[in-house]
Amino acid sequence: EPEVTQTPSHQVTQMGQEVILRCVPISNHLYFYWYRQILGQKVEFLVSFYNNEISEKSEIFDDQFSVERPDGSNFTLKIRSTKLEDSAMYFCASSGVTGGFNEQFFGPGTRLTVL
Amino acid sequence: QKEVEQDPGPLSVPEGAIVSLNCTYSNSAFQYFMWYRQYSRKGPELLMYTYSSGNKEDGRFTAQVDKSSKYISLFIRDSQPSDSATYLCAVLGGNSGNTPLVFGKGTRLSVIA
Numbered sequence: 001e002p003e004v005t006q007t008p009s010h011q012v013t014q015m016g017q018e019v020i021l022r023c024v025p026i027s028n029h030l031y032f033y034w035y036r037q038i039l040g041q042k043v044e045f046l047v048s049f050y051n052n053e054i055s056e057k058s059e060i061f062d063d064q065f066s067v068e069r070p071d072g073s074n075f076t077l078k079i080r081s082t083k084l085e086d087s088a089m090y091f092c093a094s095s096g097v098t099g100g101f102n103e104q105f106f107g108p109g110t111r112l113t114v115l
Numbered sequence: 116q117k118e119v120e121q122d123p124g125p126l127s128v129p130e131g132a133i134v135s136l137n138c139t140y141s142n143s144a145f146q147y148f149m150w151y152r153q154y155s156r157k158g159p160e161l162l163m164y165t166y167s168s169g170n171k172e173d174g175r176f177t178a179q180v181d182k183s184s185k186y187i188s189l190f191i192r193d194s195q196p197s198d199s200a201t202y203l204c205a206v207l208g209g210n211s212g213n214t215p216l217v218f219g220k221g222t223r224l225s226v227i228a
Contacts, residue, residue, distance in 0.1 A: 042218050043159065043221075044228040045215035045217070058215070108156070108157055
């Protein structure tokens, strides 16, 4: 069964460093998302991406964040200068296009720890 | 504005019990209502979704939406230890492909054998 994959599963970085989180969405999906979940908090929407551009972003997704689809399979989230409060689980999701409900399929997540 | 509220639990029940999980939401524009299940160190997985008000049943699981009171429920009959997970309610404002999900905080459920 097709699934969303994410790498790495755990990333440890120093405050101020850049990190890139990688995702491979389901191959025939057209919409891509990043969500994050701070420990003990809700899963929160960061950004959605369609047709090689950002469709929508939350107030969390400030200038320190960027997304890219560098090739036909990968979807990346870059945090330019990490802060302690960026420590969270980051989930990638993708969805297709149908005439009805479009399920968002989630990857297993990348745990980001900023020291 | 807290859009989706969910009691985080934890909730512990004996095997075979009926489980009731609930959420409330604030925005009447929401049209799709979902329940996701999340196992430890995994991503959320869609369990069921409902459009507008009413009930939807899938095996031991029943999802219920009451739009007049902005109340979402999930019932699990004959609960099993394998049902132990965190259950997240979520809402979707529309059906365009890029509509973000808005999640509740999740309720951690333990079913004890």
